[in-house]
Amino acid sequence: METNGAEQLKRLAAARRRGCGVERTLAVLDGKWTTLIVRELLSGPKRFGEIRAALDSPSAKTITDRLRALEHQRIITRTVYPEIPPRVVYELTGDGHSLAGILYEMLIWGEEHPVSEP
Amino acid sequence: METNGAEQLKRLAAARRRGCGVERTLAVLDGKWTTLIVRELLSGPKRFGEIRAALDSPSAKTITDRLRALEHQRIITRTVYPEIPPRVVYELTGDGHSLAGILYEMLIWGEEHPVSEP
DNA sequence: TTATATAATTTCCAAGTGGAAACTAATGGC
DNA sequence: GCCATTAGTTTCCACTTGGAAATTATATAA
Numbered sequence: 001m002e003t004n005g006a007e008q009l010k011r012l013a014a015a016r017r018r019g020c021g022v023e024r025t026l027a028v029l030d031g032k033w034t035t036l037i038v039r040e041l042l043s044g045p046k047r048f049g050e051i052r053a054a055l056d057s058p059s060a061k062t063i064t065d066r067l068r069a070l071e072h073q074r075i076i077t078r079t080v081y082p083e084i085p086p087r088v089v090y091e092l093t094g095d096g097h098s099l100a101g102i103l104y105e106m107l108i109w110g111e112e113h114p115v116s117e118p
Numbered sequence: 119m120e121t122n123g124a125e126q127l128k129r130l131a132a133a134r135r136r137g138c139g140v141e142r143t144l145a146v147l148d149g150k151w152t153t154l155i156v157r158e159l160l161s162g163p164k165r166f167g168e169i170r171a172a173l174d175s176p177s178a179k180t181i182t183d184r185l186r187a188l189e190h191q192r193i194i195t196r197t198v199y200p201e202i203p204p205r206v207v208y209e210l211t212g213d214g215h216s217l218a219g220i221l222y223e224m225l226i227w228g229e230e231h232p233v234s235e236p
Numbered sequence: 237t238t239a240t241a242t243a244a245t246t247t248c249c250a251a252g253t254g255g256a257a258a259c260t261a262a263t264g265g266c
Numbered sequence: 267g268c269c270a271t272t273a274g275t276t277t278c279c280a281c282t283t284g285g286a287a288a289t290t291a292t293a294t295a296a
Contacts, residue, residue: 021228039140059255084263085272102223110139177285202293203242
C-alpha cells in the first residue's frame with residue numbers, strides 16, 4: 001500500500017471531489033464517546049460495566065446510545081447471556097477492528113503533539 | 119515505523135493506561151466541521167470564502183468559530199491582507215500538515231466500508 | 237449617491253447531546 | 267421478606283452547537 005506523503009495528498013484531493021470517505025468515517029465515529037469505546041474494545045470483548053468504568057463513567061444512557069449506534073453500523077456485536085444478574089458482552093466486528101489504523105494514527109499524533117496553549 | 123496489527127494493538131492498550139494520545143487528538147479535531155476544514159487545507163492555503171463554499175456552506179459563524187479554535191491550537195495560521203475588500207488566507211502549520219496520516223486512514227476506511235444499513 | 241464585494245461579528249434562537257435520578261427485571265443470599 | 271446485583275430504560279433538564287439574520291468597515295464602480 002502506497003502511503004508516502006505526496007500520494008496521500010493526491011488521493012485526499014481527489015476524494016474531495018467525490019462523496020468522500022472521510023465524511024463517511026466521521027459519521028461512524030460520531031458522538032463524544034464513540035471513538036473511545038472503539039479504543040476500549042480493540043483490546044478484546046468487554047462487558048457493559050467494564051466499558052463504562054474505563055471511560056470515567058459517563059451516564060448509562062450515553063453509553064447505551066453509543067453502543068446501539070455502533071451495533072447498527074455493524075462495528076460491534078452485542079451478546080446477551082441470559083443469567084441473573086444479566087451479562088452483556090460487546091465485541092468488535094471485522095469492520096470494527098479495521099478502525100485500528102485510524103486510532104493508531106490518532107494515538108501517535110496525540111503523543112507527538114502535547115497540549116501547548118500559551 | 120512499525121505499523122503491523124499486533125504492534126498497533128499493543129501500543130493502543132498501553133496508551134489506555136496513560137493519559138492517551140487518542141483523547142488529545144479528539145480534542146483537536148472537535149466539532150462538526152473541524153476535520154473537514156483540515157481536509158480542505160491539506161491541498162493548500164485557502165481563503166475564508168473558499169473553505170465555506172467547499173463545505174456545503176455552513177453558517178459564517180460556525181466556520182469562524184472552528185477556524186479560531188484551530189488557530190489557537192496552532193493547527194492553522196491566519197493571514198490578513200489589508201485590501202478592500204479584505205482577503206484572509208488560512209494555511210496549515212507543520213503540526214496541521216502532520217494530521218494528514220489520520221485523514222488518509224479515515225479516507226481509506228470510509229471508501230472500503232460504504233453505508234450498508236438494512 | 238448608492239450598490240457591491242469580503243470577512244467577519246453579534247444577537248437571538250432551535251435543535252441536538254449528554255447527564256442525573258428514578259425505575260425495572262429476575263434470582264440468589266441473608 | 268428484603269437486599270444486592272447488572273444492564274438497562276425512561277423522564278426530565280441543562281448545556282452546547284450550529285444556524286439565520288442583521289450589522290460593520292471601506293474602497294471602488296456605476
